[in-house]
Amino acid sequence: MELSLTCDVAKTFSLAAQQNAYSLFKSIVLRAGEADPGAASSVAREIRVTLTTVPEIIAPETWLIDRLESAQSTKLQERPLKPDYSMLAGLTEEQLVTIRLSCRYLDQQGQEQRLQDEFETRVLPAD
Template sequence: MEETDLLQQDQIQLEIDVISTFSLAAQQNAYSVIRNIQVFVPENNQSIYRDLKLKLCGIDGWLGKVEWLIDEVTSGQSVRLPIKELKFPFETLFGLTEEMVLQLDFELIDSEDKIICNKTHKAEFFKLVVASN
């Protein structure tokens, strides 16, 4: 187990911060589901990664796939990627009758279209209920 941990420590890593709950009101107020995205190569990894693509896989009926391109990242570097606004369908968010958990799957793909790293986050979607007097 210790050997596996050491091997994982020198692998390219994804650091992704995703908001845990989201609603139609949050989308209308321009809050992003994604807060931060970074790709990090530890110093003990001497590889040079070129022409990488980070893909947020699509969610049927909710979201099309989203991609970021990374020209190059090398040993000891961290690349912060721009936050892209994800637009979820108004009708779907408005029509929610109960909480729903969506899985956001991120894949880091190399120039040969091989997945070299992946990360999964879950976000809870809910309809904002406004109390009336």
């Protein structure tokens, strides 16, 4: 069983959007794949999903999930982001930002597994 991440991210983001509580993410969903036909349900345990950006315009954020069984999904809890206000205020032109979601978990056999997905957004200058 493998896990996958789906992220519905805004196409653009700005200091004004952050100050007006417009979210950068509409949702982040973690999904567990189907178990092999005829096999018992699989479980992923000790799941850690970490969000980072390149360049770092938002402080890293981590979600911990105890377990996810095959064919289950969970929407990660919405949290207030911690942006680098000085960087956002200092932008003079649009900047492409990569949002990286990394996931580490233990599979059914206790082996550590990793996955990573990247999304892009454009950060607009304050003025």
